[in-house]
Amino acid sequence: MFQYLIAVLDWGGTAVFAITGALVASRKQMDISGFALLGAVTGIGGGTLRDLLLGKLPVFWISQPAYLVVCVIAAAITFFIAHVPESRLKLLMLLDAVGLSLFAVVGAQKGLAAGVGPIIAITMGVMTATFGGIIRDVLGGESPVVLRREIYISAALAGSAIYVLGDIAGLPLELATVTGFVATLTLRLAAMHWHWSLPVYRPRPARSPDDLGL
């Protein structure tokens, strides 16, 4: 039951991130190979980095090419229907939030399954959730969504931490999973809607000559 839930989240996150990669390709008016490339690096990029760092090689999609196929199919469908939504940018941001929430939990779970401690497991969750989008934005020449002021990395951090701490606390894993997912998604959607941000770094105001005692 729990393995099934994680699998659903994992495949769902892959497809959803692949669509966001394809939407960036649509904004750049690329051809279908470009859709497939950007879709694939976004859908499997975060998990690939996770497997590399953990030393789980070859990486997951080499032994299970179906992940790659899902990305290519999602990108191809997007190629034909990307014009349907009212706003592609809004859809991109929305799906990015869903993928972030799914992978924050999945990444943390795969970290724990690989036997690492809580700090690294939470880091794996954040990394799996954010790096696909980072690669997508760098390759697509867009300003990385991770740099935006609204809460983003912190939402993934919250969801990963909830899952890992829930696991340590002995919560039923299904509950920890769903709670972590819902927390990340709620936080990120609310941040997008109300432009929530954590306190950001603000430079001191420029001093006037008077302050310098002149």
Place this chain on the structure above:
Amino acid sequence: MFQYLIAVLDWGGTAVFAITGALVASRKQMDISGFALLGAVTGIGGGTLRDLLLGKLPVFWISQPAYLVVCVIAAAITFFIAHVPESRLKLLMLLDAVGLSLFAVVGAQKGLAAGVGPIIAITMGVMTATFGGIIRDVLGGESPVVLRREIYISAALAGSAIYVLGDIAGLPLELATVTGFVATLTLRLAAMHWHWSLPVYRPRPARSPDDLGL
């Protein structure tokens, strides 16, 4: 004979991509260390990613530093003679096409040699062929050539697929190799010359208020 052919293509692709990295360095007026760095990441970047994902570690150029040496020599020669060609940009694009064609076949061959199935082998071909140039363009601050409208990824895909399907179909490997290389190069050069592109994604025209029934 076949191993010799693949080795020639592999070393040739490394040198040719290293020169394209050095040409980007020349456009940025870097010093000779910059030429060496950009030359090396371009020449061995795609194959390094391939080895990482397949788990063939340490990566090839650590056990065979001659690959690195070839990149540095190619970059150093470029440092002194980059002013000779009529147009450095044209030469860069031309050599990039040659490197793309060489590595599309070499990458697919190395994938099959590592025991992966056809989908992953073709993916390895495309990745080996394209990621050196992607890293070059991202580090060099240039718009990634992979994002251009003219056929690029699709050409590498065609060459890799021809090699892999030829191997499966029992073609002589030399024939599959040469056919895959020639197909990629012809397709890419023709696309550059006649600005061929696959159908690209086009957004629907902006609707006027009348269309909305107002």
Place this chain on the structure above:
Amino acid sequence: MFQYLIAVLDWGGTAVFAITGALVASRKQMDISGFALLGAVTGIGGGTLRDLLLGKLPVFWISQPAYLVVCVIAAAITFFIAHVPESRLKLLMLLDAVGLSLFAVVGAQKGLAAGVGPIIAITMGVMTATFGGIIRDVLGGESPVVLRREIYISAALAGSAIYVLGDIAGLPLELATVTGFVATLTLRLAAMHWHWSLPVYRPRPARSPDDLGL
């Protein structure tokens, strides 16, 4: 004694580079999670790539999460006191030079310890020293410091080479370490101060029609 010296340099380089990542985050007015992310990728990015290429997996900070913790603490402190220095950009460049010098030697030492030959050990030094900053600048959307005209990669190359050649020549390792570090730092600081650069590539002057014999 020598192991202790290398450990001091390694942890120092990690903290110093993490601060530079956090300073980039401060220039982008990110929140504290953004500081932690940019601090971590900068502090451990170069060493992570080194471990991946050498096949030393899982990478060092997974078995020793203290590296990650140091980065996060350094980034958090920077979040609160980044406004103190007169010029954050000047501080960033200064610390970047210190980190470059520390990691040039540490990277080369770790390469030799992994059993590779001198060319690859020097390459590992240059890579460990430069890639954290490259990832920082690419993610932060800044022009990569590695592309600047002043001596940068060459300084890391000099320090790594001094260490490796000193080791081969049978110098006391402490002496080789300190000499390599001081050489890189002196060269880089002098290059920043006096705008030293190696001869850079210069295109020939545009020919006038007369030169073409018209």
